[in-house]
Amino acid sequence: xxxxxxxxxxxxxxxxxxxxxxxxxxxxxxxxxxxxxxxxxxxxxxxxxxxxxxxxxxxxxxxxxxxxxxxxxxxxxxxxxxxxxxxxxxxxxxxxxxxxxxxxxxxxxxxxxxxxxxxxxxxxxxxxxxxxxxxxxxxxxxxxxxxxxxxxxxxxxxxxxxxxxxxxxxxxxxxxxxxxxxxxxxxxxxxxxxxxxxxxxxxxxxxxxxxxxxxxxxxxxxxxxxxxxxxxxxxxxxxxxxxxxxxxxxxxxxxxxxxxxxxxxxxxxxxxxxxxxxxxxxxxxxxxxxxxxxxxxxxxxxxxxxxxxxxxxxxxxxxxxxxxxxxxxxxxxxxxxxxxxxxxxxxxxxxxxxxxxxxxxxxxxxxxxxxxxxxxxxxxxxxxxxxxxxxxxxxxxxxxxxxxxxxxxxxx
Numbered sequence: 001x002x003x004x005x006x007x008x009x010x011x012x013x014x015x016x017x018x019x020x021x022x023x024x025x026x027x028x029x030x031x032x033x034x035x036x037x038x039x040x041x042x043x044x045x046x047x048x049x050x051x052x053x054x055x056x057x058x059x060x061x062x063x064x065x066x067x068x069x070x071x072x073x074x075x076x077x078x079x080x081x082x083x084x085x086x087x088x089x090x091x092x093x094x095x096x097x098x099x100x101x102x103x104x105x106x107x108x109x110x111x112x113x114x115x116x117x118x119x120x121x122x123x124x125x126x127x128x129x130x131x132x133x134x135x136x137x138x139x140x141x142x143x144x145x146x147x148x149x150x151x152x153x154x155x156x157x158x159x160x161x162x163x164x165x166x167x168x169x170x171x172x173x174x175x176x177x178x179x180x181x182x183x184x185x186x187x188x189x190x191x192x193x194x195x196x197x198x199x200x201x202x203x204x205x206x207x208x209x210x211x212x213x214x215x216x217x218x219x220x221x222x223x224x225x226x227x228x229x230x231x232x233x234x235x236x237x238x239x240x241x242x243x244x245x246x247x248x249x250x251x252x253x254x255x256x257x258x259x260x261x262x263x264x265x266x267x268x269x270x271x272x273x274x275x276x277x278x279x280x281x282x283x284x285x286x287x288x289x290x291x292x293x294x295x296x297x298x299x300x301x302x303x304x305x306x307x308x309x310x311x312x313x314x315x316x317x318x319x320x321x322x323x324x325x326x327x328x329x330x331x332x333x334x335x336x337x338x339x340x341x342x343x344x345x346x347x348x349x350x351x352x353x354x355x356x357x358x359x360x361x362x363x364x365x366x367x368x369x370x371x372x373x374x375x376x377x378x379x380x381x382x383x384x385x386x387x388x389x390x391x392x393x394x395x396x397x398x399x400x401x402x403x404x405x406x407x408x409x410x411x412x
Contacts, residue, residue: 003095014112024110025110035121036121040132043133044179048247060268064272068132113144141178143182154187159193172195176201228240233253239273240278241277242278292392292412293313296396310391347369350398
């Protein structure tokens, strides 16, 4: 199958939020004997896993390691999910690896993410990086990146909060149990700052797996001096990250603690750490274009972190919000939290099957206006509020399409 044919097939197999079990995937993995045959760090979490993965990837790359990264979502094409030293997998290799197991894939009822996981792992096995950073898609125990028998150099769980409750569990403890599925026999595990109920679950899983349990330390003396956040994390002083997003301090700290845990196996210098932290952040994380800020906050925990970060940046200027969300997101919590600190919120939609349409906002139509064309909302805000802040948020997918419009059509 050629590359475009594979893209069409992946679109057809996009079963996100309609199927979340792994029986078909496990049969496929068993049939083709799939494993990840390179050293890897496995990362999950309700928020921050993508940024933690990116910081780790940049640090190890700066240290001279041939470093791979598997991370989603992508903005334009799935090749972006599979990086080795900043080079994405080529179209021809993407199609070739798919075609090698095309019959088995089509017979196995796989989702698009499962197929992408197979391609990434097969590709990494071919190019043999020194270390791979692997981000879960959702959860842990039922995620396709978790393969029986594969033992990571380190498992990382960044945060645990109520999200995807129809699939991961109805309580923080149940979600922690699912995400804790990446904890593997005798492989160390690093966790972020967690609620007590989640921490209890993960400590128990680590004990039963005979895994050393680490928790991230506190960062200190943080100060934003545009365009950098400066901070300290033991034993390092005067560290810098290139972002106004305060929440990235926690993600950078997770990456720093991970390098300390892995220092004997994957040594890194302080220079490599500083260089890696100063890399360009992931897109749509408080990404600024003129007076527009684009952020993919998509659950209550992320929204709280976003608002805590943006209010100081606004420095008293009004904030006008363009908001679009997927249907499964908890906007009953997210919208009131945003509303506390902004001048107005306009609800909108975008071209995605799971995006909320006007009728999906009916409970909120008395509090917020709805406009069907997000491009018109953004453009009108730019004209009406040239000196205020315009925040685009609600979903990473929406942030991605809005970013394309802002860059490619508005040229900001």
